[in-house]
Amino acid sequence: MAINSGNNLVYLTFTTVLSFFVLSGLLSYFNLRKLEVSLSPPNSIFAKSSTYVIVRIKNYSPIPKLAVRVETPLFKKNFEYIREKGEASKKEKISFPKRGQFVLDSFVVRSFFPFAFFERKKEIHNKIDFIVFPAIYPVRVKIKGSINGENNIQKKGRSSEFFSLREYREGEDIRSIHWKTSARLNKLMTIENEKEVSQKFVLFIDNSNYCYKDADEFEEAVSLVASLAYKLIHQGKDVSLVSEENFLYGHSATHLRNILTFLSLIELKEKLPLVEPALAYSYKDITYEKASHN
Numbered sequence: 491m492a493i494n495s496g497n498n499l500v501y502l503t504f505t506t507v508l509s510f511f512v513l514s515g516l517l518s519y520f521n522l523r524k525l526e527v528s529l530s531p532p533n534s535i536f537a538k539s540s541t542y543v544i545v546r547i548k549n550y551s552p553i554p555k556l557a558v559r560v561e562t563p564l565f566k567k568n569f570e571y572i573r574e575k576g577e578a579s580k581k582e583k584i585s586f587p588k589r590g591q592f593v594l595d596s597f598v599v600r601s602f603f604p605f606a607f608f609e610r611k612k613e614i615h616n617k618i619d620f621i622v623f624p625a626i627y628p629v630r631v632k633i634k635g636s637i638n639g640e641n642n643i644q645k646k647g648r649s650s651e652f653f654s655l656r657e658y659r660e661g662e663d664i665r666s667i668h669w670k671t672s673a674r675l676n677k678l679m680t681i682e683n684e685k686e687v688s689q690k691f692v693l694f695i696d697n698s699n700y701c702y703k704d705a706d707e708f709e710e711a712v713s714l715v716a717s718l719a720y721k722l723i724h725q726g727k728d729v730s731l732v733s734e735e736n737f738l739y740g741h742s743a744t745h746l747r748n749i750l751t752f753l754s755l756i757e758l759k760e761k762l763p764l765v766e767p768a769l770a771y772s773y774k775d776i777t778y779e780k781a782s783h784n
Contacts (some may be wrong), residue, residue, distance in 0.1 A: 517604045518604070521557075522601055524550040525548070525614065526548040527546070529562075535623060536623045544579055545565075547560060559599065561599075565582045567582055586622045591619060591754070596616065598613055599611065599612050599614060627779070629776050689728055690729075690739055692732060692770040693715050694732045694771065695756070696766070696772075697734060698758075698760075698763040699761075710773070732766075
């Protein structure tokens with residue numbers, strides 16, 4: 491009897507432990523079913539600067555999910571509870587060491603629920619890609635008709651003196667329209683005075699490998715040009731960029747974004763250098779403000 495009782499106790503203990511293992515495996519399996527993970531980056535992300543993204547996990551199951559962890563190469567985030575047919579979201583602070591296009595193909599979700607006997611993991615595919623802009627620093631322009639980084643090119647005559655004609659932009663004062671020329675060209679042309687011309691900047695960047703000693707110098711050049719474009723457009727200045735792709739003058743948020751996107755993706759190439767336009771500002775004309783760059 492004692493021997494039989496001892497064997498029964500062993501069998502009972504074994505089956506109980508085995509049941510816990512099986513139950514743990516089943517619960518952890520169902521805990522990761524019918525989940526969807528997404529990531530919401532901010533509108534603008536700059537290299538070497540911290541930013542916040544929103545991590546969302548959606549539960550399509552009629553039962554709640556417990557102790558789920560979301561992992562990517564950028565972060566690991568724990569979600570203690572996701573209600574049935576609901577969702578949970580959390581902020582996560584991230585940073586990128588360099589500019590360019592970042593592609594995230596999938597998320598890994600893990601769970602030790604309920605008894606931590608097993609770690610269950612599952613890959614959830616949800617491709618997300620976004621652009622990381624070049625690092626932005628406080629900069630100033632070397633002397634080229636400029637003072638403290640602002641273009642104050644001096645010309646003879648009054649600041650409001652007639653200088654040239656250009657195409658009319660929506661929202662401008664119609665009193666500046668040159669009607670005679672507009673009628674001749676069949677499009678609205680406006681008078682541009684010297685003060686307006688002094689608010690214009692041409693930036694230049696060449697991606698020929700003959701212009702730089704190494705890739706690090708090119709990356710610094712991209713960052714300097716991006717920083718100046720960012721500063722000038724935020725000051726309301728008209729900025730044009732000359733490179734492999736040319737951007738006409740503009741000062742809108744969309745124009746800045748187009749320039750920064752181009753500078754995010756530009757690559758060093760083995761080719762002959764471009765011709766730098768007269769009075770253009772290249773990275774050699776731009777310096778960091780004191781104590782703004784390590």
